[in-house]
Amino acid sequence: MKVLIIEDEVLNAKRLLAMLSEIDPSIEVLARLEGVDESIDWLKNNMHPDVIFTDVRLTDGLCFDIFAVIKPSCPLIFTTAFDEYALRAFQVNSIDYLLKPIKKEELEKSITKLRHTKQTSQLEHILADMANILRQQKKTYRTRFLIPHSDTFYTILTQEVAYFYTEFRICRAVMPNGDQHILPFTMEELEEQLDPTVFFRVSRQYLINSSSISCINNYFNGKLHIVVKPASTEKIIISRDRSKIFKQWLDR
Template identity: 45%
Template sequence: MRALIIEDEIRNANKLTRLLQSIDSQIEVITVLESVKESVAWLKQSEAPDLIFMDIRLEDGLCFEIFEEIDIQVPVIFTTSYDEYALKAFKVNSIDYIMKPVQEEDLERALNKFKSRQVVPSFTDSIKDILGHLHKKEVTHRSRFLIPYKDGFKTVKVEDVDFIYSEQKITHLCLSDKSEMIVSQTMDELEEELDSTVFFRANRQHILHIDSIGSIHNYFNGKLKVVLVNDPDREIIVSREKAPLFKNWLNS
């Protein structure tokens, strides 16, 4: 069986590959693709695999955008930490998914479901339904954080957050007064919870508030370098794939 993995975290892709080969040595992982753009290009010009493993959040957008460009006619198993509403949509449309971090028993269950299929369905209409549900969903953004402080707690308003960074898997809020607070949420969770009109995930380590940005410079190979108002020595690089999204966000 020929499998394609679409996943922008190489560590996750490597783990998934190891688990697949542990479960069934006959599974061949053809390649690993990291972005919507790269996936669309590959799928347009390559022979279709037997099965696709697809992360929902890629470095340049949501994987659902791939289905808007390509009519995928092979089964897809999503790997996801996405919200419950979307997962319900997957169930309704009989699209399998595995919650991250991927566990071997969950992967084996999904593979057994794939192997038991008699007819290969088209997922294009199902994905369109999911996109419709997501677009209609009422979004409530986080407005504050409750943070342990001394022998109690304190609240921090989201409007006081200048930027957010992750270091050694610890998430730091950098506030407008240049103080820092540690929060329990992951960067992926905060990306979902914060208002995307004022916060942007520049890379894996940084989420920026629009007002935190001092200047933007062209960097090599189509990348961008962002200089912050309150922390100009911090190096923040936006990838070539994500640069157009960043420019569109700034221009919206």
């Protein structure tokens, strides 16, 4: 079985790759793509696989933007963190989905289902319907955090956070004046809760507010060095693959 993975989060992609290999070592992953433009280009220039695993929200748009340009000739399995309403629509139309974080047993069921039925005749209409549903949904993003302190609580506004970073599995919100607040979330959870037009996950450790960027420097091998204010404790480097998406995000 030949597989294509469209997923912009490196850790999620690696986890999916590892589980596929455990389930069936003969599964061949043709490529792992991160964004809309990259996926359109790949699908234009390569034979389509037996199945495409795709995240719904990518850094540069919805996966439906890909399939509006390139009609897939294979089934799709969505990997998503969307609400129950959207998931029910997937089920009704017999396109499978995997709710993040993906569980191995659910992935195995999807592979088994795929081998027994490869229905694509209604795929174009289903994709159009799902694109409309998701675009009509007005997702609300977190606007503040409630922080406990001794016997009291206080709040910080999300838009005022310069950046978030994680160290030793502890996530902190850094304010423009340098104050730091510990948050009971993982970076993945924060990424889901924050407005993607304002915050960008530049690396495993850092999620930054565009307003905190003071300088962007070219680094080795196509990477970028991001300087933020207040200064970060470690150098923030964006990988070569992620740099293109980051520049597109800034240039909107």
